[in-house]
Amino acid sequence: MDAQQTDRFRKQLLEQRASVASEMEAHRITGDPVEDRERRDPEEQAVNATASLVETRITEDDENLLKKIDLALERLDAGTYQQCANCGKKIPLARLRAKPSASLCLNCQEDKDAGRLGP
Incomplete structure (x- = not known):
């Protein structure tokens, strides 16, 4: 792989990293105050719990992708990409x-x- 290809892959990985980090921020669970949870009916609490689990899973997937991107960048630097x-x-x-x-x-x-x- 020549220097131009390496630079192209580095740029692509850095762009993907920025995009994933931005998505992670959008999916972060902000939590809700206890008093708000206590006022909700059981169905609403169940919906919110499910949504919270989905958001957690998305965040975990994004974190895993960030690790893979970081490892790819390390391999680029080491010449083993x-x-x-x-x-x-x-x-x-x-x-x-x-x-x-x-x-x-x-x-x-x-x-x-x-x-x-x-x-």
Whole structure:
């Protein structure tokens, strides 16, 4: 991978990181005061509890993606960006273009998705 491609991937990863961080901020749970919760009927409390769980899950997913982006940036700096973290083979540029935070080649990703490879 040449310097121009590296710069392009770095820019793409940084843009994606900024976007995810912005989404995380939008999904942060602000909490609600106890007195407001006590005044709600049980159905409204159930709806709010479900919404809270969904928001928590979205935030966790965003945090995981940020970690993957940060690891990809570290691999770019180390010169190992295009190397599969599992088997060491070269990750095709087409895969990295489609998913810049990818750390596994397609075969290893398929094994991971099928449960044949650890987390």
